[in-house]
Amino acid sequence: MTETSVGPLVLLNPGPACTTDRVRAALGRGDWCHREPEFSELLASIRSGLSRVLNVGDTHEAIVVTGSGTSAMEMAVISAVRAGRSILVVRNGVYGDRLAKIAEVNGIAVHSVTSAWTEPADPEAVRAALAEHPDVDAVAVVQHETTTGMINPVGAIGAVAREAGVLLLVDAISATAIEDEGHEDLHADIICGTANKGLHGLPGISFILCSAKGIERIQEVPVRSLYLNADTYLTGQRKGDVPFTPAVQVCFALDEAIKELEERGGVAARVAEYKERAALVRAGFERLGLSILIPEEHRSNSISMIYLPEGITYSELHDALKDEGFVIYAGQGDLAKTFFRVSTMGELPLPVLERFLTSLETSIAKIRAGR
Ligand SMILES: Cc1ncc(COP(=O)(O)O)c(C=O)c1O
Structure with missing residues (x-):
C-alpha cells in the first residue's frame, strides 16, 4: 500500500471509503x-x-x-x-x-x-x-x-x-x-x-x-x-x-x-491494521487536547466522535480541512453542533493519517488566527 493509492481527497467519512x-x-x-x-x-x-x-x-x-x-x-x-x-x-x-x-x-x-x-x-x-x-x-x-x-x-x-x-x-x-x-x-x-x-x-x-x-x-x-x-x-x-x-x-x-x-492476511490482519490506525489518530487527538465522546472500552476500531475545538464550528473545521485535502464528517441529530467525526475506514496508509493530524492542528490554528 502506498500513499499514491489515495486519491486527491482523503475520505475520513464512514464510507464510501478510499480504495486501492x-x-x-x-x-x-x-x-x-x-x-x-x-x-x-x-x-x-x-x-x-x-x-x-x-x-x-x-x-x-x-x-x-x-x-x-x-x-x-x-x-x-x-x-x-x-x-x-x-x-x-x-x-x-x-x-x-x-x-x-x-x-x-x-x-x-x-x-x-x-x-x-x-x-x-x-x-x-x-x-x-x-x-x-x-x-x-x-x-x-x-x-x-x-x-x-x-x-x-x-x-x-x-x-x-x-x-x-x-x-x-x-x-x-x-x-x-x-x-x-x-x-x-x-x-x-x-x-x-x-x-x-x-x-x-x-x-x-x-x-x-x-x-x-x-x-x-x-x-x-x-x-x-x-x-x-x-x-x-x-x-x-x-x-x-x-x-x-x-x-x-x-x-x-x-x-x-x-x-x-x-x-493481505485476511480479516485478522485488517482488524490489526484498523487498531493501529485508531491508536495513531486517537493519540494525536489527545495531543491536540481534543476529547472523544465514547469511553475507550466501548469505542469501535474506526470512528471517533470528537468534541469540536472550543469556539470552532463544524463547517469552519470541515472547510479548512477540505482545503488541505481531507473530508471529515458531521455528527447526526443533536450531536451535529457539538461534535465532528473522523472515520479511518478504507485505504488509509499511516503516513496519510499523520499528515491529517498535522493539517488538523494547522487548520484549528488558522481558523483561530483569522478571527
Ligand atoms: C451501521 C450502519 N448501518 C447501515 C448503514 C446504511 O448504509 P447506506 O448508507 O449504505 O444505506 C450505515 C451507513 O453508514 C451504517 O453505518
Missing part, C-alpha cells in the same frame, strides 16, 4: 451481460469469497443485492419475521432507529430496547423484553453504531436470543472486517454488510449472510417486497442467476477487494 488503485482498476474489466456464464462465475466467486473471508464459510451463505447498505438492512428485516409476529429492535443510535423504521413501514410490529446514544445495549434488558413479548420472532441489533462510534455487545445479545429461541439479525455494515468480534463470534442468523466500508470495495453492492436457521426463516416468511425478497435472490443465486440487473462493474471491484483482503 487495484480495486478501482477492476471497474474497467469491461461490459458484461449478467445473463452470461462469466457473470455467474463472478457471482459465485463473490458469494463464496464473502463467507470465506469473513470466516463463516462453513456456516453462512451470502446473498448479494445491488443497493446501498440500507437495502441489505431492509432485506434482512422483512425476511426475519413471520406473519403475525414481531421484531425486537435494540436502539441506541440512528441505525438502530432505522431498523425499527424499516419494520414499521413494512407493517411488522416492533418492540424496542432503547438506551442512550452513549450507552452500549444491555443484554439483560433484551432478556427482559423477550420475556415480556412472547410474540417476538427476531432480535435486531447494530454491531457498530456509526452514529457515535460505539460497539454493542452483540455476542452476548445473541446468546440471550438463542436461549429464547429467536433469530438474531445483526447490522454489521460498519463493523465487517474491522471489529474485534468477528462474524464467526456473533452466532447471528442474518448479518448485513456492504462492499464499501471495511471490505474496501465500491458503493452499490450489499449483502446478507444467512445461517441455516436464517435460510429456513427467509423461506418461510411472506413476500413483503418485490425487489428485496431474499428468497428470490437465494433461489436465483444458487443457480448463478440474479433477479434484477446488478451493478456489474461494482461486482468486479468487490471481487477484487475480497482477493486483495485475502492476499
Whole structure:
C-alpha cells in the first residue's frame, strides 16, 4: 500500500471509503451481460469469497443485492419475521432507529430496547423484553453504531436470543472486517454488510449472510417486497442467476477487494491494521487536547466522535480541512453542533493519517488566527 493509492481527497467519512488503485482498476474489466456464464462465475466467486473471508464459510451463505447498505438492512428485516409476529429492535443510535423504521413501514410490529446514544445495549434488558413479548420472532441489533462510534455487545445479545429461541439479525455494515468480534463470534442468523466500508470495495453492492436457521426463516416468511425478497435472490443465486440487473462493474471491484483482503492476511490482519490506525489518530487527538465522546472500552476500531475545538464550528473545521485535502464528517441529530467525526475506514496508509493530524492542528490554528 502506498500513499499514491489515495486519491486527491482523503475520505475520513464512514464510507464510501478510499480504495486501492487495484480495486478501482477492476471497474474497467469491461461490459458484461449478467445473463452470461462469466457473470455467474463472478457471482459465485463473490458469494463464496464473502463467507470465506469473513470466516463463516462453513456456516453462512451470502446473498448479494445491488443497493446501498440500507437495502441489505431492509432485506434482512422483512425476511426475519413471520406473519403475525414481531421484531425486537435494540436502539441506541440512528441505525438502530432505522431498523425499527424499516419494520414499521413494512407493517411488522416492533418492540424496542432503547438506551442512550452513549450507552452500549444491555443484554439483560433484551432478556427482559423477550420475556415480556412472547410474540417476538427476531432480535435486531447494530454491531457498530456509526452514529457515535460505539460497539454493542452483540455476542452476548445473541446468546440471550438463542436461549429464547429467536433469530438474531445483526447490522454489521460498519463493523465487517474491522471489529474485534468477528462474524464467526456473533452466532447471528442474518448479518448485513456492504462492499464499501471495511471490505474496501465500491458503493452499490450489499449483502446478507444467512445461517441455516436464517435460510429456513427467509423461506418461510411472506413476500413483503418485490425487489428485496431474499428468497428470490437465494433461489436465483444458487443457480448463478440474479433477479434484477446488478451493478456489474461494482461486482468486479468487490471481487477484487475480497482477493486483495485475502492476499493481505485476511480479516485478522485488517482488524490489526484498523487498531493501529485508531491508536495513531486517537493519540494525536489527545495531543491536540481534543476529547472523544465514547469511553475507550466501548469505542469501535474506526470512528471517533470528537468534541469540536472550543469556539470552532463544524463547517469552519470541515472547510479548512477540505482545503488541505481531507473530508471529515458531521455528527447526526443533536450531536451535529457539538461534535465532528473522523472515520479511518478504507485505504488509509499511516503516513496519510499523520499528515491529517498535522493539517488538523494547522487548520484549528488558522481558523483561530483569522478571527
Ligand atoms: C451501521 C450502519 N448501518 C447501515 C448503514 C446504511 O448504509 P447506506 O448508507 O449504505 O444505506 C450505515 C451507513 O453508514 C451504517 O453505518
